[in-house]
Amino acid sequence: MTSSIFGTAPGTRLLHRFRGAAVDVADLHEVAAQVLPQLATPRLRLALVRRPGAGTVLQMEEDERTQGIALHELADDMSRAGVVASTAGIAAALRTFVARRPVTDAAAAGAGVAVLDWADPARTTVGWTVVVLRGQHALVWSPSPAARTVQLHRTRSAATGRAHDVSLEMRVEGPLALWSHRSVPVLATAGLVAPELMLHRIAGAGLALPDMHVVVTPHRPVACAAPGVARRLAGEASEASVTLPWRSIVDLPWL
Structure with a gap:
């Protein structure tokens, strides 16, 4: 686990100057x-x-998943992340830690949604994966070793079906159609399970894109445009992205 689970901490120099007291293990135990x-x-x-x-370990068990972390390690992680060492601050951090626990096979089967995510550390390719929402958090499902092939297929098929029901916001800016989710950024790619429906909605907004290409940056809005515009947009972007013709989206592999 890394301290980023509690949010993005400031830079090392600023953290040294401005963060408050470290989270005390005894206080963490009391709040927990x-x-x-x-x-x-x-x-x-x-x-x-x-x-x-x-010492004392926080143990989490849910279906086939078991996770444990020593309280002194958890307190250190909270301190590095800049968690406020008050009862409210520690309680909020604990709720975040529990919310971001590993996704079980049953949770993925019952509530998973299909989205696109990076397929490699270099961020050169994307693929389909299943996420489960817990509040504002979207957690990626990694199938357990016990998950059988038929279970994987059923879970992914159900997640694809739920992706059809995700409500996305679309806005047209010149030659671009931008798709986003109001509160969970990674869900912006959920609509790509049915790119032909996206194309139809774009046409209804007055933008003709018969050869629509999609610029995908996981966890960011999805951009749809004509091939030349899409390539130019990707080339000018500061973040890594993948540009694909809309017909190839549904054939991307599962991660």
């Missing part, structure tokens, strides 16, 4: 004892477990 029972569900078990030689 109050907050964790409120976050537990019949399927999600949260416990503070005392382990010889390791």
Whole structure:
């Protein structure tokens, strides 16, 4: 786990100058004892477990997933992330930590949504993946070793179906049609499960794109344009992106 799970911390020099007191392990233990029972569900078990030689560990168990982290490590991560060392600040960070726990196979099957994400560390290709929403967080599902091929197929098919129902905002800016999601940026690519419907909606807004190309930057709005405009837009962008003809989108591989 990295400190970014609690949000983006300022630069090292600024952090040294302006952050408050470090999160104390005893304070974290006290807050966790109050907050964790409120976050537990019949399927999600949260416990503070005392382990010889390791101190107290926050243990999370949900279906086939088990995760544990020593409280002193969690306190250090919170401190590095600039979490305010108050009861409210620690409680909020704990809720974020629990919300961003690994996605179970059952959760993906029951609530997963298909989106595009980077397929390689170099960010040169994209592929389909399944995410599960927990509040404002969209967590990527990594199938467990026990997940069978038929289960993978059913989960991905159901996630594709849910992607059709994601409400996206579209705006036309000159030769571009831009698609975005109001609160969860990664969902901007969900509409690409049916690019022909996007093309139809773009035409209804008065922009003719018979040979529509799509500029995909996962976690950012999706841009649709004619081939030349799309290539120029991608070339001028400061972030990595992939430009594809709309007919090839649905054939992208699953990650």
